[in-house]
Amino acid sequence: MSAEPVGAERRAVIVGAGVAGLTAAIALRQRGWQVEVLERAAGVEPAGSGLSLWPNGLRGLDVIGVGAAIREQSLAATEGGMRDTAGRWLSRTDIAALRDRYGDLVVIHRNQLSDLLRTALGTGPLRFGCAVEAVEFTGRGVRVRHSAGTTDADLVLGADGINSTLRATLWPRARRPVYAGYTAWRTIVTPAEPVLAGGETLGRGQRFGIAPLRDGRVYMFGTANLPAGQRDPGRELDELRRRFGSWHDPIPALLAAADPAAILRHDIYELPPLDTYVRERAALLGDAAHAMTPNLGQGANLAVEDAVTLAAVLDRAPDIPGALTEYDRIRRARVQPLARLSHRMGAALQLALPAVTPVRNAVLRLAPDAAALRALGPVLSWAPPA
Incomplete structure (x- = not known):
């Protein structure tokens, strides 16, 4: 060449x-x-x-x-880290050690x-x-x-x-x-009380994640094992509350603050x-x-x-x-x-x-x-x- x-x-x-x-x-x-x-x-x-x-x-x-x-x-x-649905830690990520060893997150x-x-x-x-x-x-x-x-x-x-x-x-x-076997809901909310800690909570066939943002808002997501292609526009927040509303704080408060029109739902695919x-x-x-x-x-x-x-x-x-x-x-x-x-x-x-x-x-x-x-x-x- x-x-x-x-x-x-x-x-x-x-x-x-x-x-x-x-x-x-x-x-x-x-x-x-x-x-x-x-x-x-x-x-x-x-x-x-x-x-x-x-x-x-x-x-x-x-x-x-x-x-x-x-x-x-x-x-x-x-x-950061992972909890069970009652809020007990399953594993914790030492963010300070991560930052010292690898850099900013x-x-x-x-x-x-x-x-x-x-x-x-x-x-x-x-x-x-x-x-x-x-x-x-x-x-x-x-x-x-x-x-x-x-x-x-x-x-x-x-x-x-x-x-x-x-x-x-x-x-x-x-x-x-190829469909990975689970769907995901995502949204950003402004909670009534500050949320300072993030991480994921593990259930059976479903998860809930929290990530605070700089301006006081919180990015949150949920996943669940479901067939691909299911949608219920206007009622996705109801589904999230049904699945995750009884999980540990601050999940119920975040769901209470969510706007039904702002819920995104995407099936998870991989190439x-x-x-x-x-x-x-x-x-x-x-x-x-x-x-x-x-x-x-x-x-x-x-x-x-x-x-x-x-x-x-x-x-x-x-x-x-x-x-x-x-x-x-x-x-x-x-x-x-x-x-x-x-x-x-x-x-x-x-x-x-x-x-x-x-x-x-x-x-x-x-x-x-x-x-x-x-x-x-x-x-x-x-x-x-x-």
Whole structure:
């Protein structure tokens, strides 16, 4: 393969304006690329959820210069772990020790993170209401046809989520996302009394999670083993109260403060592993490449890792196809074991058999808290490539 022309300005089309796409766009622009981000949605869509940014993700965000602003607008985690439905601790996460060993752990509203990334990118490269229709390779480049016309580029990146259009177009034989066996409700509430501690509570075949945000609001979620496709618009909060309303404080108070119209419900799907994340001059990032269950809390963090890794290898490789080959090797080795781990964690945390869940809880109680901290090492110690 021949090297790219010296001094030529390289151009990338990025499909999707989520965490992966915006981070990649910023990282590439900082390295002299011309970028165009195509987002199918007509505008910024409100997201009624929060997310955790772990030390590995924050290191990647530091690379593109937004880490400090994110820390200012997020809440540093203070307490975490798992409880039973009566509120007794099954395991506790030593947040101070985690921070000392690996770095910051924060919780932020998803919209705030998106706003900070869009501000860092600027409005010029971002086109809303622009759906990709076709992609074709043209020797030394790629042509992307979309609802606003045609763009010729050196590289196209698919960062358009688990139901990626780019993946469906260029990876037509890839297996479709698979239902993980449980559904999730999410919302953000403003409680009457401050909630300072987060964590998860385990029941039989269902869980409830709490994550305080910086402004006094609380992100909360519930999961339950149910068939896919069940919806009852307008009554989802009733279902949450039925399932979790008798659990320990502050869960009943949070449910009492919730707005029925603000409850989001999504079935949890995961993407079977791909043989490759790249094809010619195309690459997949984030959920488009490796959507996994949310049990590790690493979705946004791994998307950031993908983006800054891709930008770094494009910077140091003599040609784009060679850089993509290196990106694929690095990221599949990193991400696919974590996807399997997250799947196994979900299977354990969603256990429903009456004879099995007490055993699970007993194992959690007996396991040293320090062991969980050590187990996080391979996940949280990631550092951006030079």
